[in-house]
Amino acid sequence: xxxxxxxxxxxxxxxxxxxxxxxxxxxxxxxxxxxxxxPVGAPGSPVWRPAFGMLLLLGATLVAVWHVPDLVPRGxxxxxxxxxxxxxxxxxxxxxxxxxxxxxxxxxxxxxxxVRIAESAMTPGELFPWTGPEMALQGxxxxxxxxxxxxRRAVLALGLSLLAGLVSxxxxxxxxxxxxxxxxxxxxxAVGTGAALRALKVARSQLVVQSGLTExxxxxxxxxxxxxxIARELHDVVAHHMSVISIQAQVxxxxxxxxxxxxRENLAGIWENAVEALAELRRVLGVLxxxxxxxxxxxxxxxxxxxxxxxxxGTVRRAGVGVTAKTTGTPRPLAxxxxxxxxxxxxxxxxxxxxxxxxxxxxxxxxxxxxAVTVRVTNTAPEAPAPRAGGxxxxxxxxxxxxxxxxxxxxxxxxxxxGYEVLATLPxxxxx
Amino acid sequence: MTIRVLIADDQMMVRQGFTVLLxxxxxxxxxxxxxxxxxxxxKAAELAPDVVLMDIxxxxxxxxxxxxxxxxxxxxxxxxxxxxxxxxxEYVYEALRSGASGFLLKDASAAELAQAVRVVAAGDALLAPxxxxxxIAEFSRVSRGPRPPGxxxxxxxxxxxxxxxxxxxxxxSNAETAxxxxxxxxxxxxxxxxxxxxxxxxDRTQAAVFAYESGLVRPAGY
Numbered sequence: 001x002x003x004x005x006x007x008x009x010x011x012x013x014x015x016x017x018x019x020x021x022x023x024x025x026x027x028x029x030x031x032x033x034x035x036x037x038x039p040v041g042a043p044g045s046p047v048w049r050p051a052f053g054m055l056l057l058l059g060a061t062l063v064a065v066w067h068v069p070d071l072v073p074r075g076x077x078x079x080x081x082x083x084x085x086x087x088x089x090x091x092x093x094x095x096x097x098x099x100x101x102x103x104x105x106x107x108x109x110x111x112x113x114x115v116r117i118a119e120s121a122m123t124p125g126e127l128f129p130w131t132g133p134e135m136a137l138q139g140x141x142x143x144x145x146x147x148x149x150x151x152r153r154a155v156l157a158l159g160l161s162l163l164a165g166l167v168s169x170x171x172x173x174x175x176x177x178x179x180x181x182x183x184x185x186x187x188x189x190a191v192g193t194g195a196a197l198r199a200l201k202v203a204r205s206q207l208v209v210q211s212g213l214t215e216x217x218x219x220x221x222x223x224x225x226x227x228x229x230i231a232r233e234l235h236d237v238v239a240h241h242m243s244v245i246s247i248q249a250q251v252x253x254x255x256x257x258x259x260x261x262x263x264r265e266n267l268a269g270i271w272e273n274a275v276e277a278l279a280e281l282r283r284v285l286g287v288l289x290x291x292x293x294x295x296x297x298x299x300x301x302x303x304x305x306x307x308x309x310x311x312x313x314g315t316v317r318r319a320g321v322g323v324t325a326k327t328t329g330t331p332r333p334l335a336x337x338x339x340x341x342x343x344x345x346x347x348x349x350x351x352x353x354x355x356x357x358x359x360x361x362x363x364x365x366x367x368x369x370x371x372a373v374t375v376r377v378t379n380t381a382p383e384a385p386a387p388r389a390g391g392x393x394x395x396x397x398x399x400x401x402x403x404x405x406x407x408x409x410x411x412x413x414x415x416x417x418x419g420y421e422v423l424a425t426l427p428x429x430x431x432x
Numbered sequence: 433m434t435i436r437v438l439i440a441d442d443q444m445m446v447r448q449g450f451t452v453l454l455x456x457x458x459x460x461x462x463x464x465x466x467x468x469x470x471x472x473x474x475k476a477a478e479l480a481p482d483v484v485l486m487d488i489x490x491x492x493x494x495x496x497x498x499x500x501x502x503x504x505x506x507x508x509x510x511x512x513x514x515x516x517x518x519x520x521x522e523y524v525y526e527a528l529r530s531g532a533s534g535f536l537l538k539d540a541s542a543a544e545l546a547q548a549v550r551v552v553a554a555g556d557a558l559l560a561p562x563x564x565x566x567x568i569a570e571f572s573r574v575s576r577g578p579r580p581p582g583x584x585x586x587x588x589x590x591x592x593x594x595x596x597x598x599x600x601x602x603x604x605s606n607a608e609t610a611x612x613x614x615x616x617x618x619x620x621x622x623x624x625x626x627x628x629x630x631x632x633x634x635d636r637t638q639a640a641v642f643a644y645e646s647g648l649v650r651p652a653g654y
Contacts, residue, residue, distance in 0.1 A: 243517045244445045
């Protein structure tokens with residue numbers, strides 16, 4: 001008996017749906033999450049919201065006043081309950097600004113009540129069950145709902161609104177001019193418009209999130225590139241030292257007359273270790289090497305240190321930037337890592353001046369102190385506002401990384417005169 | 433005959449170290465030291481060394497440019513052995529293209545150093561044939577620099593000379609080439625010197641660079 005079992009199947013399904021209905025209604029149209037609206041003044045708060053609220057208040061009042069005659073027979077005095085009802089309906093519509101789900105339920109219930117009250121008082125020519133004001137109230141509540149909840153839930157609410165209209169039409173005491181053919185397009189349009197606006201908003205906020213991620217990604221990449229560059233330079237310095245050690249280890253036996261076997265063995269051991277270390281370093285450098293290392297025009301020159309500062313300043317001057325340099329304290333040889341970092345910080349700071357402060361004059365001060373070396377690069381206010389560069393300041397990032405690596409401090413910021421200052425303090429001892 | 437060597441490096445320790453190591457070798461004498469590329473050019477003109485040990489990264493004028501100027505001078509017979517801390521392939525290739533006869537890592541042993549100086553001075557073998565070959569082949573394939581006008585000059589070679597050139601480019605020594613072609617080693621030597629004269633090249637290394645860059649020899653596997 002396949003027919004019977006099919007019918008039983010349908011029955012089971014219908015029963016299942018009916019059993020699930022209260023739960024679905026509760027979850028979808030009572031406890032469902034509503035898109036939050038940031039409070040006025042908070043970032044992301046829609047600027048049109050207060051204005052929209054005012055218009056809605058005005059509209060709700062007008063609709064309420066327009067709705068009153070529907071509830072009483074023509075020419076009769078307006079009873080208090082009718083006034084109370086329209087005020088409640090107006091308030092329900094307004095409440096949709098904050099609690100669209102509850103407000104919609106309220107307006108649905110109030111509609112049913114108002115239809116019951118109005119039904120007997122109506123003349124046959126009037127629209128039923130929804131008069132013009134009723135359509136406006138229902139449409140408004142559904143519109144506010146569709147703006148803030150998932151479209152599926154908005155459609156469910158729309159269905160319930162239409163169903164309520166149908167049910168109201170069923171219990172009547174007289175023939176009416178049924179208005180669902182007018183009312184349905186109105187409320188459907190309201191829901192459609194609301195859902196479309198919400199979709200637009202969702203897409204836009206996703207775009208904002210996306211571009212935020214891209215920005216974060218970019219600054220992370222910049223940071224890694226900087227670290228990579230620093231690591232490369234330092235390994236490079238170490239490798240040069242290592243190769244000098246390997247040469248010296250081989251030279252040493254020639255410097256003494258009749259070196260003992262122990263000495264020879266020892267020095268051979270030093271040489272072997274240096275060669276092994278160099279092989280490892282080359283491997284590390286192979287990993288750290290990047291495109292810009294190959295494109296780097298200065299790769300035939302040794303890694304710079306503060307001694308080469310004069311050349312750097314000369315180059316910047318030739319590029320048309322007025323630079324003065326001053327050294328305080330007694331210059332002395334620095335550890336290659338410190339010297340290199342100090343040089344790079346000055347280099348980055350000067351190139352920032354060229355990029356962001358056209359026409360400004362720069363001043364470089366190098367201070368040799370007992371426990372630290374300081375480099376300060378200041379510039380006067382630019383003659384013209386600089387084109388704003390997008391993204392994180394690449395230069396500052398590199399300076400911060402280099403200073404942090406050496407356990408130093410980096411201070412930078414605007415000066416009162418409209419210029420800029422970068423001050424790096426690099427301790428001569430390594431980070432403790 | 434003593435091989436006269438000039439050492440160009442910006443680090444004093446390196447210069448002094450190599451001087452001690454090479455002076456300890458029989459038949460090799462360090463005649464001078466230069467602190468950068470410009471100094472190297474001046475000292476080379478003044479001292480006329482047979483071999484210049486050239487660092488790549490030097491202030492004022494880098495080793496590659498100094499090599500190019502040294503070897504491009506008309507009638508120059510000096511041979512350049514490039515010393516690097518890093519065996520970055522493109523460094524080495526650039527050095528070879530700019531006219532260097534060989535390259536060596538700075539941490540090479542004293543024996544390797546002396547051997548390299550001798551090989552480069554004699555000009556009759558490729559230094560580290562396998563590496564040199566691979567490098568030249570690899571880089572002449574991907575090189576974006578201007579290529580020397582090679583094809584016409586290849587035309588100046590006889591068939592046998594072309595054959596010898598391609599064997600040199602594959603890293604074969606004179607003796608190996610002789611065996612391969614079933615001729616006497618002396619004959620091969622004669623061929624090689626004719627090739628170098630006809631092509632205006634300094635030594636076998638430069639001949640190998642030429643062979644790959646002119647497309648005479650195709651790198652295997654490409």
